[in-house]
Amino acid sequence: MDWVEKYRPQHLQDVVGNSGAVRQIYEWAQDWSRRKKPLILYGKPGTGKTSSAYALANDMNWEVVELNASDQRTKAALEKVAGSGSTTASLSGASRKLILLDEADNLHGQADRGGAKAIVEIIAAAQQPIILIANDYYSLTRELKAVTEPVQFRALQARSIVPRLRQICAAEGVACDPAALDDIANRAGGDMRAAVNMLYAAAIGKEHLAAGDVHTSAKDERSTIFELVGATFKGKRDADLLRMAVEVEDTPDAVEQWLEGNLDHMPDLASRAKGYACLARADEYIGRTYRRQYYTLWRYASAVMLLGVADAAGGHGVHGRIMPPSRWQKMGASKKQKAVRAGLSRKLSEMTHIPQDALREDFFTAITILVEQDPAKYVREFELDADELNLFIHDKARATKVVKEVAKEEKAKAKKAPAKGKDAGKGKKSRDDDPPADTGESRRDPPPGQATLF
Numbered sequence: 001m002d003w004v005e006k007y008r009p010q011h012l013q014d015v016v017g018n019s020g021a022v023r024q025i026y027e028w029a030q031d032w033s034r035r036k037k038p039l040i041l042y043g044k045p046g047t048g049k050t051s052s053a054y055a056l057a058n059d060m061n062w063e064v065v066e067l068n069a070s071d072q073r074t075k076a077a078l079e080k081v082a083g084s085g086s087t088t089a090s091l092s093g094a095s096r097k098l099i100l101l102d103e104a105d106n107l108h109g110q111a112d113r114g115g116a117k118a119i120v121e122i123i124a125a126a127q128q129p130i131i132l133i134a135n136d137y138y139s140l141t142r143e144l145k146a147v148t149e150p151v152q153f154r155a156l157q158a159r160s161i162v163p164r165l166r167q168i169c170a171a172e173g174v175a176c177d178p179a180a181l182d183d184i185a186n187r188a189g190g191d192m193r194a195a196v197n198m199l200y201a202a203a204i205g206k207e208h209l210a211a212g213d214v215h216t217s218a219k220d221e222r223s224t225i226f227e228l229v230g231a232t233f234k235g236k237r238d239a240d241l242l243r244m245a246v247e248v249e250d251t252p253d254a255v256e257q258w259l260e261g262n263l264d265h266m267p268d269l270a271s272r273a274k275g276y277a278c279l280a281r282a283d284e285y286i287g288r289t290y291r292r293q294y295y296t297l298w299r300y301a302s303a304v305m306l307l308g309v310a311d312a313a314g315g316h317g318v319h320g321r322i323m324p325p326s327r328w329q330k331m332g333a334s335k336k337q338k339a340v341r342a343g344l345s346r347k348l349s350e351m352t353h354i355p356q357d358a359l360r361e362d363f364f365t366a367i368t369i370l371v372e373q374d375p376a377k378y379v380r381e382f383e384l385d386a387d388e389l390n391l392f393i394h395d396k397a398r399a400t401k402v403v404k405e406v407a408k409e410e411k412a413k414a415k416k417a418p419a420k421g422k423d424a425g426k427g428k429k430s431r432d433d434d435p436p437a438d439t440g441e442s443r444r445d446p447p448p449g450q451a452t453l454f
């Protein structure tokens with residue numbers, strides 16, 4: 001069993017960090033029969049949302065019914081588990097059923113047949129406790145936000161991650177150099193799952209984990225992935241590619257980055273497009289793997305991208321040498337940027353009622369000109385954080401400064417005129433990307449205010 005599952009917290013008290021969120025969840029459960037409002041846990045991946053929901057059920061002796069964003073999540077299925085006929089105690093004797101809906105950001109997607117509206121109605125009137133899980137609060141529909149109580153999970157600080165890694169090493173009988181654990185915790189970027197996976201890769205089968213091991217194992221992986229990517233572009237047999245994919249220690253997201261970087265060097269445009277299409281499909285599987293913790297999907301992701309790119313390349317190799325992705329070192333940053341961009345376009349779409357795919361380049365160009373002219377104004381209007389503002393002005397230091405100034409102004413304003421009317425508390429919110437502080441307090445994100453665009 002991999003360590004991520006093996007060391008999943010079993011009780012709420014085992015959940016590291018986010019103590020305010022954990023307390024909020026516990027109090028909600030205690031008080032559920034009076035409040036009956038579903039909870040929505042949101043925040044970055046690997047911070048303990050799913051684990052907390054399961055740990056709560058365990059502590060409360062509630063049975064868990066998990067409905068993934070697959071074909072299980074129909075109106076009829078929800079009605080059955082959460083509707084009026086669902087109040088009888090379960091066979092196992094557990095007093096209640098905790099209904100878990102992950103990927104709540106996709107609740108309005110096609111998978112949820114029966115219509116998002118009907119689903120929201122069922123959730124609102126549920127006779128069983130419901131917890132929804134999402135990464136991005138902004139992408140939730142207004143209707144859903146209106147009937148749920150938000151709980152924010154924040155990125156974990158490295159100093160919270162280290163003791164957990166130390167515990168795991170002790171349980172596995174691995175003596176570890178503190179510098180190695182610090183190294184992993186710092187690289188994990190606040191994601192405990194990433195940290196535990198990294199530890200597993202570096203320490204499995206070892207009695208002693210030394211400071212250099214984390215680095216070395218990353219380097220070893222790179223030479224193997226190099227061969228896999230080379231073989232893909234040269235059009236090795238499908239079976240060989242799949243075997244190599246299993247041998248490679250890299251996750252499919254890393255393989256995807258490598259393939260993408262090298263596709264850029266393929267001379268023929270049509271083949272390049274074909275390759276990208278396969279990567280996009282693989283990317284969906286990869287996203288789902290993480291969201292649903294269903295690692296079997298990784299295999300599909302690998303097959304789709306490797307065989308697809310091999311087919312697109314037609315055995316011609318790439319122009320020049322196989323190269324690591326140009327921004328390999330900064331992969332985290334570039335992935336993060338993608339996420340920031342996606343989050344921003346969802347937010348703008350919600351505020352402007354323009355569908356995301358219609359927010360075309362020219363619209364963004366227009367906004368960019370406006371934002372460049374008066375960044376502070378649009379930080380307030382769009383509730384931009386520093387990463388989002390940086391997408392427009394390409395100057396992180398300035399973006400951070402502007403966002404801080406606006407936050408300060410808003411705070412001063414709020415002090416002067418406390419809680420007045422519907423605009424109260426509308427100011428800039430600190431978001432997930434702010435310096436991680438799992439010092440305890442999870443705050444409830446108010447729904448974003450209506451922005452006037454121009």
Ligand SMILES: Nc1ncnc2c1ncn2[C@@H]1O[C@H](COP(=O)(O)OP(=O)(O)OP(=O)(O)O)[C@@H](O)[C@H]1O
Nearest residue numbers: 004007008015016045046047048049050051192193
């Ligand atoms: N706060 C935490 N305390 C202890 N372990 C954690 C914590 N967060 C994550 N983990 C570890 O990471 C694994 C994944 O965590 P979990 O599924 O709870 O993350 P999540 O926030 O729901 O992520 P996602 O948004 O990707 O679903 C757990 O099995 C556990 O090993």
